[in-house]
Every structure is written in C-alpha cells, then in structure tokens.
Amino acid sequence: MDTMVRLRPTVQRPRRISLAAGPAAAAEARRQVRAAIDAWDVPVDPEVAVLLTSELVTNAIRHEAGPSVLLTITCICGLLRVDVHDTSCSVPVLVHAPADAEAGRGLMLVASLAADWGCHRTPAGKAVYFTLASGDDAGDGDGDDAGDGDDRSPQGDRA
Secondary structure: OOOOOOOOOOEOOOEEEEEEOOOOHHHHHHHHHHHHHHHHOOOOOHHHHHHHHHHHHHHHHHOOOOOEEEEEEEEEOOEEEEEEEEOOOOOOEOOOOOOOOOOOOHHHHHHHHOOEEEEEEEOOEEEEEEEEOOOOOOOOOOOOOOOOOOOOEOOOOOO
8 A cells, every 4th residue: 555655844944024022022932933833834842942931032022122133943853953143142041930030040951951952152153942842852941961062051941
C-alpha cells in the first residue's frame, strides 16, 4: 500500500519583525510566532512558544530604552528558534525567584520549557533566544550546551 507523507522543508526563510517598544509588542510577537508555526507546520506546542516569546519580548522592553526590538523566527529541520534583539548590552541572568514574587520568573520558564536558550552579542547590543523541538526531540530544558559560545549567567533576571 502506498502512503503519502507530508514533507516539511528543512529550512524556512526567517521572519524578521520590528516591534515598537510598548504594551502591544508582546501580543504582536505572540501573533507572529503562532502564524509562523501554523504556516510552517512546525511540530511544537504553540502555547509554549507564545509564552516564551512573550517573556523574552517583555524582558527586552522592560530593560531596554530603545524605541523597538527585533523579533526573528526561524525553523530548521522542525526546530523552532525565536530571537529577540535589543540594543542593551546587559546580559540576562537567571534567578530563582520565590513563587509569590511578582517578577523574576520569566527566564526560569524559558530555561525549564525550552530545548535550549541563551544570549549572544550583536553589533547593536544582544539577542536572547530559545529553541523548541518536537515533543520527541525536546531537550531537558537546562539550556546548557557547554562550549557553544553563548553568554549565560545564573545570577539574576535582567535583559
């Protein structure tokens, strides 16, 4: 019996969206990520993807004085990557905030739910990213790929 298998392209053209720093930025970022997942048929949980995107965009705007941030969405071989670029040179740091804290848990969510996450410097400042894999390929969420050149710090929660 012949069976048709739906094939996904191995690499999708990146989507780059400039978001005005303000209250609507996180919602627009969530819409863009969900649209990319749907259009590319990426086998990841869209709810997790939009949650983590919202956290990174909110951090970038909260700790960034610039007028905008850049959202980049890519997919390679079923692995979704979301980068949030800003002009700050401050590297985000992970803190272990108490459960009743009003802030400080965003990067804890990213670290626990993403297959990988990190930060790298850019000519304009930095980019903070996360990756999500399909359920079978997801990492352990510790964000630890020693020797990958990313700047990560376990001391605080600033972007």
